[in-house]
Amino acid sequence: MEKLHHLPVLHHAFMLPSGEGSPTVYSILDPHPGDTVIDLTLGLGGHAAGFLERVGVTGKLIGIDADAENIRLTESRLEPWKHQTHIIHANFRDLASLDLPPADILFADLGLSSPHVDDPARGFTFREDGPLDLRFDRTQGNTAAKLLEDASERLLSTIFREYGELREHRRIASAIVRAIHRDGRDFSTNTSLRSLIEKTFGYRAPQLLPQIFQALRIAVNDELGALASLLEHGPSLLKPGGRMGIISYHSLEDRMVKQKFRALSTGTKDEWTGGIATPASFKLLTKKGVSPSSGEVARNPRSRSAKFRAMTKLKIQETRYKK
Ligand SMILES: C[S@@+](CC[C@H](N)C(=O)[O-])C[C@H]1O[C@@H](n2cnc3c(N)ncnc32)[C@H](O)[C@@H]1O
The missing domain is CATH 3.40.50.150 (Vaccinia Virus protein VP39)
Known part of the structure; x- marks a missing residue:
């Protein structure tokens, strides 16, 4: 996917109500x-x-x-x-x-x-199917899928609380750990994680998913x-x-x-x-x-x-x- 598109932030001055240009x-x-x-x-x-x-x-x-x-x-x-x-x-x-x-x-x-978000192959988006990866550097470190597989419920709960600021951190962690270790579910794709969250939280899932993915991304990359x-x-x-x-x-x-x-x-x-x-x-x-x-x-x-x-x-x- 050869998409060369990213709008840099605070790169151009925009007109402020005062008539001045905004800082860059x-x-x-x-x-x-x-x-x-x-x-x-x-x-x-x-x-x-x-x-x-x-x-x-x-x-x-x-x-x-x-x-x-x-x-x-x-x-x-x-x-x-x-x-x-x-x-x-x-x-x-x-x-x-x-x-x-x-x-x-x-x-x-x-x-x-x-491009991280626009290319589903990078696994940063939960909107389209792709591997649950989330690494900036795909040459090293563990993917988000591996993190979910290896982490304890306690660690996952901390990740969702600290990095996603999610009040539901315990419930999310326990749903994931139960799905992996009791039901033998595999979270190698982002849609598999999304469907678990949708099943667990119903209509609230769309509000939680961005923070869940943000938390995993911060953890995977040790940002x-x-x-x-x-x-x-x-x-x-x-x-x-x-x-x-x-x-x-x-x-x-x-x-x-x-x-x-x-x-x-x-x-x-x-x-x-x-x-x-x-x-x-x-x-x-x-x-x-x-x-x-x-x-x-x-x-x-x-x-x-x-x-x-x-x-x-x-x-x-x-x-x-x-x-
Ligand atoms: C918001 S984008 C930068 C966009 C850039 N300023 C532009 O105008 O196109 C952030 C970039 O930082 C890289 N990045 C994130 N964490 C990094 C780290 N710890 N070391 C090096 N690069 C990192 C990501 O891979 C991504 O390409």
Whole structure:
């Protein structure tokens, strides 16, 4: 399936009621000619192309994605910039060991891309039949089908509670475990899981299925573990004055980004004197998470839950005087 279609979020400015253009990742991260940009979630290269247009012929882009199929699709899109682009098939969880150069911009647009949902063979959608896979990187790790087969009821219940924020987490887990271990059911396809949920929850199934699939996807790809590693190692990759920005799509991820960016841009106080013990080494570029405008959500409903947060690494003289 050769579908090259994914609308990048916060990529174009839309007209606001005030008459101004809405903010974009570029207006906030401010790419300059000659900048080195690391795009940790290359996807179909929409944002990468936006950065490359702005950094000009002296700039450079390193693009990373865990999904080899997305990389293959994107290589041809980025062909006009091939001398300035270096593409790596990797998980950003392993950022610290990828030997990347210091960056002016570090950017991540988390989660899945449209081809994941549009191609039933990837098993991300419950709407059409396909293998219950849900891995971004099909070259490693366990599929969602294997997770269901191996996990205890308790673990599944935790996954549905934590990653799907589902009140029905216990009932979902017990229905799955009973179906597998008592009735000998096999959940190798997404429609087999969907029909169990429909049988168990009746008319409520359509509300639960998106969260059930989201929870499995987060678990299968260890998405929160990967984000924690990115938040730990990413900031030190930035040059002084460099900018780091992350678009997240659910509250668990957004909370992690918000807390880490806040901590790095706050510094610590001396508990005796109340003076500054460690100065902040970053400054927030977004006081609140930036959401797409209503115009963008109307054009691209998949953008509706997006939140963008960004910060900049202070130069040494700035950290010294920062309050
Ligand atoms: C929302 S899409 C990015 C879309 C991209 N900004 C564009 O404009 O086309 C997210 C991408 O991140 C990739 N991804 C998700 N988690 C990853 C991880 N931990 N490491 C590397 N890539 C990851 C997915 O495979 C997907 O291609």
